[in-house]
Amino acid sequence: MPYPEGHKLKVRGRIIESAAKAIRASGVQGISVPFIMKGAGLTHGGFYSHFDNKEQLVAETCRFAISETIALLQKAADKETQAPKIHAVIHFYLSPQHRDQTEVGCILPALSGEVSRMSDEVREVFTEELQRMIDFISDLAEVDPLTGQALLSLMVGTIVLARSVSDAELSDSLLSTGRQHAKDLIKTSVQS
Incomplete structure (x- = not known):
């Protein structure tokens, strides 16, 4: 009996x-195809009927994860009623919850350290998706693209460092300082 229409697409998803x-x-190097397939409730034998290799999966995952992050950040922005909407995004992104819940957070901090050693295909997709995040942040903050690059860099760098340290107070301080400097960057850009 054949699978219902759309089954293969659902499994791929x-x-x-x-x-x-x-x-x-865990990053790309910290996971295996069998681990990913088990997480999807599947055996690893079926992987190659959906993807040519792990790097193709990483590229498609990057696209998917950035779309998820943008939707999540847009939702946070849409809830903001008083302050500039970008402030809600900054608070959400540089929050203890985002720091601590890595498995549902932004993929940029997880991939940034590894992507330079990956295939051109992955690097091209990462570049496209990074640009999409810069555009989203720039548009929401109503700043020029260079300021958007700086703002996103500040946010991603802050979350990477806040996740990396073993001192809880320092981690919280990094988040707080990052939030303040992100807002200051926007304020300075608007005043220029």
């Missing part, structure tokens, strides 16, 4: 979702 969660939590 489950694999990508599993990969996104795993990469966010």
Whole structure:
């Protein structure tokens, strides 16, 4: 009996979702195809009927995860009623919850350290998706693209460092300082 229409696409989606969660939590080098497939509730033997290799999966996962992050950040912005909407995004991105829940957070901090050693295909997709995040942040903050680059760099760098240290007070301080400097960067850009 054949599978229902759309079955293969649904399975592929489950694999990508599993990969996104795993990469966010452990990076690309820290996970295996069997681990990803198990997370999707599948055996690893079926992987190659959906993807040519792990790097193709990483590239598609990057696209999926950035779309998820943009939707999440847009939702945070849409809830803001008084302050500039970008402030809600800054508070959400540089929050203890985002720091601590790596498996559902932004994929940029997880991939940034590894992507330079990956294939051209992955690097091209990462570049496209990074640009999409810069555009989203720039548009929401109503700043020029260079300021958007600086703002996103500040946010990603802050979350990377806040996740990296073993001192809880320092981690919280990094988040707080990052939030303040991100807002200051926007304020300075608007005044210029």
